[in-house]
Amino acid sequence: MASFTPPAADAMRAKLLLAARDEFAAVGLTGARIERIAAASSSNKAQIFHYFGSKEGLFDALITQTVTETLTEVPIDTDDLPAYAGRLFDSYARRPWVPRLATWYRLERAADAPLEAIVSSNAEAVAAVEHAQRAGVLPRSYRPAVLLGLVVHLAGFWDATTPEFDTLVTAVVPARRRQIVVDAVGSLLRG
């Protein structure tokens, strides 16, 4: 049930989520220590539990916020999926905790209840892709969810490499990395 949240509580919530972001991105859900998040936010465990209920509750709230931010910053553009993938790449470069949080989420929370923010953002994006396929703007070689999934997967390519691989591609500058993502999605659409 929605209720009025006074600004001071909003600010405290935001401060806790910011500290949680760094801790969870670095070490994941299991490795995260509420004590460290409390210290980093000049807060305490009781306050964190008051706002989020549990470490898992804090993690889920952070994921929800991150998904919402990404949707706002990089809305899907079915008229130009390569460009959309390029903007996702930019967004991950600016906010490197995003792909890390998404990966921890996948590894550590897969057995839990689905997060409404992810379900609804997926549904919206899939509907947009389906609409564009029906309109003939996008190829129908993959079903909408699969095409969307492949595009997002390719956008995250540079965030999914091992350190051993990274040493082989140090010469590939960020602008070229971005272009590789854009080109790969272009190829996917040409089939």
Next chain:
Amino acid sequence: MASFTPPAADAMRAKLLLAARDEFAAVGLTGARIERIAAASSSNKAQIFHYFGSKEGLFDALITQTVTETLTEVPIDTDDLPAYAGRLFDSYARRPWVPRLATWYRLERAADAPLEAIVSSNAEAVAAVEHAQRAGVLPRSYRPAVLLGLVVHLAGFWDATTPEFDTLVTAVVPARRRQIVVDAVGSLLRG
């Protein structure tokens, strides 16, 4: 320095690695408990430390073994990278712990010394791709390491999805999932 290892020690080492595989794949390096691995292998902590030195040493030995197994099971075939990606998909389907372990490794061990097994397997595969590009068998639109990286990344597509995404693609049967990987790599090569 190589030394003679009696078969009994080999068998114990294999038993410990098997128990370690399930534990690390499920909860990662930080989350893993040596006590659980000891219990699952009818062993004890002292024995594990005797063989592997530390929890990190056990994890690295497991990653090394997994990389070696995957190379043996799915050698790179630069004459047909889409088919190679399909076989990687098959291998991950048979051994679902492999992509999970690789992901934990990337998240939890990136700051540590590179693993020789990964470095040398990468070097070998990149050299093969480079050779094929020079011979005109593979396109030169991406440098060898990048092309290899993209192919492996696409092969792991179905192991990198969120549970929320999975509910959207329950109708996509394994054979179709495999074909999607093969097709996506084919598109990448056609450019």
